Amino acid sequence: MRALIQRVTSARVEIAGDTVGDIGAGVLILICAMQGDTEAHADKxxxxxxxxxxxxxDEGRMNxxxxxxxxxxxxxxxxxxAADTSRGNRPGFSAAAPPEVGERLYEHFTAQIAAQGIDVATGRFGADMAVSLTNDGPVTIWMDTET
Structure with a gap:
């Protein structure tokens, strides 16, 4: 699985003008299930x-x-x-898991974050969403379970 994590002071996701997820301080996690990913990848x-x-x-260090x-x-x-930009100008997305697998792993991942005692808000899988955030730092981290 791939994730882009951004430390935020606030973040919100809207669908058709309606707020469906909203947080204060914490993280915005953009998540993608890749071909071959399993629940074990989501757990990890x-x-x-x-x-x-x-x-x-208290000393200002990320600790x-x-x-x-x-x-x-x-x-x-x-x-x-999952974009592959190695050929041409149009990204390919064949490395992404099929939608039914992606949705299952997205839901599983979300449940695993919540199981860690973290308050969770979400967007809606497959929807056209508008995401707003205030990046704190800025701190942005890329994570991939395959690396």
Whole structure:
């Protein structure tokens, strides 16, 4: 699975002008299931993100995790993280898992983040969404279970 994690002071996702997910301080997680991914990949990524020390401690160092800060996670499906731009000018997305697998793993990943004791808000799988955020830092981390 692939994820782009952004430390935020706030984030929101809207569908057709209606807010469906909204958080204060925490992380925005854009997530993509790749061909061959399983629930084990989702479990591994969720555990890693829950412990990722990207929040400042009392000395200003990134030494605290999401659970330590009481922050929330806004999780948004993002199949374009699978983009292959190696040929031509139009990205290919064949490395992404099929939609039914992607949705299952997105739901599983979301449940695993929540199981870590983290408040979770979500977008809607497959929907055309407008995502707004205030990146804190800015801190943006790319994670891939295959690397």
């Amino acid at each position: 990524l969720a555990a890693k993100i829950a412990k990722l020390r990207i929040f400042k401690d 605290r995790g999401l659970r330590d800060t009481g922050g929330a996670a806004l999780i948004v499906s993002q199949f374009t993280l």
